[in-house]
Amino acid sequence: MPVTSVHTDPEALTTTLVADFPVPVERLWGAFTDPRRLERFWGPPSYPATFSEFDLRPGGRARYDMTGPDGEVYRSVWLVIAVDAPTRLAFDDLFATEDGEVDAAQPPSTSVLDFEPTESGSRMRITTTFPTAEALETLLAMGMEQGYAEAFGQLDRVLADLREYALGRGVVTEVLDDTHVRFTRAFDAPRHAVWRAHTEPDLMRRWLLGPDGWEMTVCENDLVVGGRFRQAWAPVGDTAGEPFGFEGENTLVQPERRIVSTEAMTGAPYPPNTNDLQLAEVDGATLLTLLVTYPSVEQRDAILATGMTDGMEASYRRLEREVLATA
Template sequence: MPVTHIQKNPEALTLTVTSDFAVPVRRLWDAYADPRQLEKFWGPPTYPATFTRHDLSPGGRSEYRMTGPNGEHAGGYWEFLSVEEGRFFEVIDGFADEQGRPNDQLPAGRMTFSFEETATGSRLTMVQHFHSPEDMETLLEMGQAEGIEAALGQADAVLADLRSFASGREVEIQILSDTQVRASRIIRGSVEQVWQAHHDPELLRRWLLGPDGWVMTEATAAQQTGETYRYAWEPGVGVEGEPFALTGELKEIQPPHREVSTETMEGVDGPPTLNEQTLTPVEGGTLLTVVITYADAQMRDMILGTGMAEGMEASYARLEAEVLG
């Protein structure tokens, strides 16, 4: 078991959990930066977690739900107060309702995560700071210490799995719920480079093309909240297909880590999707994550069936080759 020490300090109102791992600090950090990995060990074995948002950056936020053996859900969130890449982050850690909103009926507290190198690998020190003796008693009676220990007991297997989360892999699509999917890929470039490639019209025309042979005829990017964007394509010479365009409104932007926008295909009836894109630095480049929310499962499955993953992969591979070198 990686947990080596648990200390409950009623005077200081803290719970400290120390864990040691036989991997470099960077590998351990990336397991917390990547929601695909984090959700494999954040919840206890009988309550696995699903992260529907994970922004490991100052001012960012994470939202997750843990699903019990009978399908019951327990929600949680992190609000990131500070982040020092590869070394430390601090969050407000709390419970959430079914809509992801803070559950004020249960205590929230401050939690710090410190990563350091050791002679045999790396060490993680987690410290939960409680607001009051009553909050500490409530959460410990709910089994917080035992839950953390059980959850971290799964981390070694995740850390040993290098191939599943390494750079060079194609776009991975995961179904999160009836209405949400997550697309993930590591792009070989810095966060700033990948962000710029998504907002510079000239760069967009070089890589955001989908399958080979298509031409981007318009790249009007949105740069500020409330602005609209429009991207249009047409088939090149000898390529079959009909011209089409995507448009939407920029709802939220936090350069260079996160942006949220709606998306609609022109001429197609139906509600827009909501696309939440996050860029996170990891070993090998930038982890690009897009959580897409659809109106219903039917719409989700219809769009997945169009070859969305293949089109995304072709574009991201072109981004690496032609824009980032």
């Protein structure tokens, strides 16, 4: 976790975040000046940003949306004040309307990002200033401090070279809290190929099987918001086990980028999980991130205890061998 502190000063009307990274300051600066990299961390894990405008010059503007797992959208715009590479970036960070205009009914803020070299790499300090105590209190009530920490906690993996950082590691499982678990897996393949493998039934049947000895008997997905999906598996030959399946509803679909869906075991008396699948491509390699929200810590632990990570890795190795290698 690169974030070392998040501090709010009610008298100065500021919130300051400090984070340290084991990379040169030029590399850290580059993460904030490339919209595709920004999209991987500018927003909490379940509210990633999408930049549709990006003019990073004094007087320029950048426009972005943060989309939640249920499809709710929070729109914002930067009005750029100063750019001094690679040490300082300043902008007004304002809520926006659907057409990209500043929403004057929402509280404004100004952010100054300072970057400096350290003995071990670089340090980032983000100071956000508010015009009134009411504006500060409103944004704090919206979870700004936690959102900052969660968003910039993702920066270390953005700064790392994806091929060195993730390829060959297999599925990495991170228990974030009582109800959230993040799984990551890198593939030496472009994003569109990984997306197709996760959305086209003919391809899914070739790899989404878990351990050897199982076959996918049902693979249906109406890939639109509100569309239903259903998947089922059965053992083959002498393989031990009982047939089972999952079903749910898609709550968000962003082609080649993100799918959010509910998921429950067919016929089981358990509430559904929410699966947030995101794909990011860097230099021809793709990082898959699956953020799972469980309804309780008990259900989280029960599902993880089934050997879920091992089953995912077995399927992903088959995906690489049977689908991506021939794409």
